[in-house]
Amino acid sequence: MLETHYLVIGSGIAGLTFSVKIAETFPDRNVVIITKDSEDESNTKYAQGGMAVVLNKEEDSFKKHIEDTLIAGDGLCKQEVVKLVVKEGPKRLKELIEWGANFDDDGSGNLDLGKEGGHSEYRIVHHKDLTGAEIERTLIKRVHQLPNITLLPHHFALDLVTNHHVKAENTNELTCYGAYVFNQKTGEIFTIKANATLLASGGIGCVYGHTTNPVIATGDGIAMAYRAKARIKDMEFVQFHPTALYQEKGESAFLISEAVRGFGAYLRNGKGYRFMPDYDERAELASRDIVSQSIDAELKKSGDNHVYLDCTHLDVEGFKKHFPTIYNKCLSLHINIEKDWIPVVPASHYLCGGIKVNKKGKTTINNLFACGECSRTGLHGANRLASNSLLEALVYAHNIYKHHTKKAYPTHQIKIPAWNDEGTVIPEEHVLIKHNLKSLQALMRNYVGIVRSNKRLKRAIKHLDVIYNEVEDLYRESKITPSLCELRNMVNVAHLIITQSLERKENKGGYFNKDNVKK
Missing domain, CATH: 3.50.50.60 (FAD/NAD(P)-binding domain)
Known part of the structure; x- marks a missing residue:
């Protein structure tokens, strides 16, 4: 100890x-x-x-x-x-x-x-x-x-x-x-x-x-x-960043900073239409919840996977000075911001x-x-x-x-028992951890995303219970691994997000439930 x-x-x-x-x-x-x-x-x-x-x-x-x-x-x-x-x-x-x-x-x-x-x-x-x-x-x-x-x-x-x-x-x-x-x-x-x-x-x-x-x-x-x-x-209240770089392969998203829109970039849909002025008078400089919900609405209307961030009208030397990492990341993907639009999509960003x-x-x-x-x-x-x-x-x-x-916090005169993993074994079925992780993430994206509904949230609870029971069984039977512990923690967090979403009866800020809209 x-x-x-x-x-x-x-x-x-x-x-x-x-x-x-x-x-x-x-x-x-x-x-x-x-x-x-x-x-x-x-x-x-x-x-x-x-x-x-x-x-x-x-x-x-x-x-x-x-x-x-x-x-x-x-x-x-x-x-x-x-x-x-x-x-x-x-x-x-x-x-x-x-x-x-x-x-x-x-x-x-x-x-x-x-x-x-x-x-x-x-x-x-x-x-x-x-x-x-x-x-x-x-x-x-x-x-x-x-x-x-x-x-x-x-x-x-x-x-x-x-x-x-x-x-x-x-x-x-x-x-x-x-x-x-x-x-x-x-x-x-x-x-x-x-x-x-x-x-x-x-x-x-x-x-x-x-x-x-x-x-x-x-x-x-x-x-x-x-x-x-x-x-x-x-x-x-999970905040989705409106402009994560869209890439077909891989799930980790590269952030295109809010400051790029502050620098003057425009959001356009697949047809090239600048849509943000239709949703808010602040256009691209509206708060993140509004921009994310607006992009989500455009994607649902079009069926597209992403929208675009247009920087082609900006001062390119100024852009390179302020955003060298973003400029070089785009260039590495053959996106030249001087003539190409950047494909972007909302992604989970902040709690x-x-x-x-x-x-x-x-x-x-x-x-x-x-x-x-x-x-x-x-x-x-x-x-x-x-x-x-x-x-x-x-x-x-x-x-x-x-x-x-x-205020000084004194030492406690207590005896803490050692961690007990008696009877556990090294998990051989790593595929179960990976499978449950992917199932959990898909569940959260599809049922507990930018726009939610009571029906989706209730279904999410049922699906999460299945994942929870499987993960807890794994946890009780297995020696500790970081991937198993992380999965267990994410299941707990998902439960909190879903249950507290169901408790909210009024749309506020980054939280939008279709069933809370007054008809």
């Missing part, structure tokens, strides 16, 4: 920011960060567009950013949270820059600010189209400079340790004491006992298969918290719900905190405003850090 003051599950912007701050402030306290892949593999790494921060006070204001966020959230944002996050933005950005993060400037010493869908002003701070990767690079470099942080790549968190596993002393309240962890290199399963645990485990995109997320985004933190009886909220937390990042389980995409803070409401996610992660990581500077 490994003991630490703080256990952080996830190595994206949320987990790394908290770890750096707490380790710098308390050099006598230890932080252990575990991540199931390499140390820099996270959703953060793939964030292209940037971070929304109010800097140009002459044209922009906190009030405008707050209003834009509230409009996107469609009445379900927590206003006090929106105000908190927006007003903290400049401070948190300044900190990142002081730590060594580089952001594009306009040539006169000021940061070059972009504009994206749903924003009324230019306020997106970016590093070309690799903003997340630059932030990740900065934070990991900082982590390696701090001797009281241990970063363990290729370590998979299996389950949280709570009262269900131990006889706790002097408390009947649900409490987290750490996690069971699988070392993927050695096959060892061990316990990390922690005074406080932070879930910063990212998103759920792979539940849908077609996603802009990396393959690690399997909802592990949310599933663990759910099994531990934490409150999970707003799971029906607006998750583990319910308060403004200190506290979950409904003692000693357990959550931050980043796995958490539900109330900032996004029914739909996330573009480029608010990196900002949210920074602000809430800071809030959790501040809370821990004021």
